[in-house]
Amino acid sequence: MTTQEIKVYRDLMGANEEWAAKTRDLLAEKDIYMLNLIGSPGAGKTALLEGLGAQLGEKVRFAVLEGDVETTNDAVRIAKLGVPVSQLLSGGSCHLEAKMVHHALLDMDLDALDMVVVENVGNMVCPAEFDIGEHIKIAVLSIPEGDDKPQKYPLLFHESNAAILTKVDLLPHIPFDIEACKGHIKKINAQIPIFEVCALKGDGLAELIAWLSDRAGA
Amino acid sequence: MHEFSICSLLIKALDHEYDAIQPPPTGLKSVTVMVGELHQIVPDYLLGAFTALTADTRYEGAELKLEFTAITGSCSACEWQGTIQPPLFVCPSCDQVGVDLITGKELFLQSLEVKT
Numbered sequence: 105m106t107t108q109e110i111k112v113y114r115d116l117m118g119a120n121e122e123w124a125a126k127t128r129d130l131l132a133e134k135d136i137y138m139l140n141l142i143g144s145p146g147a148g149k150t151a152l153l154e155g156l157g158a159q160l161g162e163k164v165r166f167a168v169l170e171g172d173v174e175t176t177n178d179a180v181r182i183a184k185l186g187v188p189v190s191q192l193l194s195g196g197s198c199h200l201e202a203k204m205v206h207h208a209l210l211d212m213d214l215d216a217l218d219m220v221v222v223e224n225v226g227n228m229v230c231p232a233e234f235d236i237g238e239h240i241k242i243a244v245l246s247i248p249e250g251d252d253k254p255q256k257y258p259l260l261f262h263e264s265n266a267a268i269l270t271k272v273d274l275l276p277h278i279p280f281d282i283e284a285c286k287g288h289i290k291k292i293n294a295q296i297p298i299f300e301v302c303a304l305k306g307d308g309l310a311e312l313i314a315w316l317s318d319r320a321g322a
Numbered sequence: 323m324h325e326f327s328i329c330s331l332l333i334k335a336l337d338h339e340y341d342a343i344q345p346p347p348t349g350l351k352s353v354t355v356m357v358g359e360l361h362q363i364v365p366d367y368l369l370g371a372f373t374a375l376t377a378d379t380r381y382e383g384a385e386l387k388l389e390f391t392a393i394t395g396s397c398s399a400c401e402w403q404g405t406i407q408p409p410l411f412v413c414p415s416c417d418q419v420g421v422d423l424i425t426g427k428e429l430f431l432q433s434l435e436v437k438t
Contacts, residue, residue, distance in 0.1 A: 105348075105437050105438075106437075106438050107351050107435050107436065107437055107438065108347070108435070108436055108438050109433055109434070109435050110339070110343065110433060110434045110435075110436065111432070111433045112339050112431055112432065112433060112434065113430055113431070113432060114335045114338070114339060114430065114431040115335075115429065115430055116328060116331040116332055116335055116355070116429045116430065116431060117331065117429055118335065119331060119334055119335075120331065197326075197327055198324060198327075199324065199327070201327070229324065229362060230324035230327070233324055233361065234327075255408070255409065258408070258409070258410045258411065259360060259362070262410070262411055290419065291409055291411070291412050291419055292409070292410070292411045292419070293411070293419075293420075294419040294420055295420075
């Protein structure tokens with residue numbers, strides 16, 4: 105037996121990138137702005153969308169793609185707001201991939217939308233790796249998770265265009281240094297805005313809605 | 323566990339390259355992948371995924387070789403250039419935030435060693 109070495113240099117993300125590019129073309133054609141919300145399980149991503157629901161809906165026509173490993177629980181919550189929603193089940197995978205998102209978009213009435221919010225599978229590592237064709241990524245971090253998370257998961261905060269600190273009503277009860285946390289984020293990505301919200305009480309949502317509406321061109 | 327997904331992408335890329343080889347090889351001896359350290363890949367998980375996903379296929383028994391590339395960058399403010407240690411995106415020379423990455427994000431199928 106003889107062996108032969110063949111040099112190739114093929115990008116492994118190539119197939120995913122092709123689908124992400126198709127999605128970007130589709131979104132450009134339909135003039136839709138797409139967000140990719142990334143944070144750990146329990147960070148409050150779905151509660152944030154529930155909080156944004158009605159008020160954001162007055163400014164932009166938006167739909168939600170819910171990414172989860174299992175169950176349609178989150179899609180049921182979003183549907184109660186009267187917002188168009190599709191549930192994407194990753195079936196064990198820790199993130200959404202571009203092909204899956206593209207096909208979900210094709211099933212939506214895109215002519216009736218200005219914005220699509222993708223809630224990625226709860227995880228701070230893998231979703232930051234996979235381009236799904238979004239315009240911006242947004243990192244979601246809740247107060248109970250700890251103020252050092254930006255240092256532990258720097259890629260997410262580096263790739264994101266905004267950070268949202270959720271559950272800020274818990275600050276009086278939990279040892280979380282919010283200024284230190286914001287400092288950690290600024291040391292990874294100096295430019296991004298950092299929003300502080302409590303979705304259940306509505307605190308801080310007006311600023312976030314104004315920023316999102318502005319980005320979507322509403 | 324993004325290693326399993328990354329391994330699926332590797333096998334798709336491998337199929338594409340392997341099918342293009344003429345004359346068709348009789349088997350795969352090894353495959354080399356270049357991995358940037360920014361991907362935070364756990365080598366044992368990726369090797370385990372490769373063994374599982376190639377079982378009972380034409381690639382069964384092939385060796386997966388990983389070549390890691392360090393995270394390097396340069397600073398636009400002070401022209402420093404070198405290997406970046408945590409904190410990852412701060413210039414170690416002048417403390418400016420926003421070092422431009424040079425290497426560390428690679429994820430390439432680099433080469434195949436086929437049996438002929």
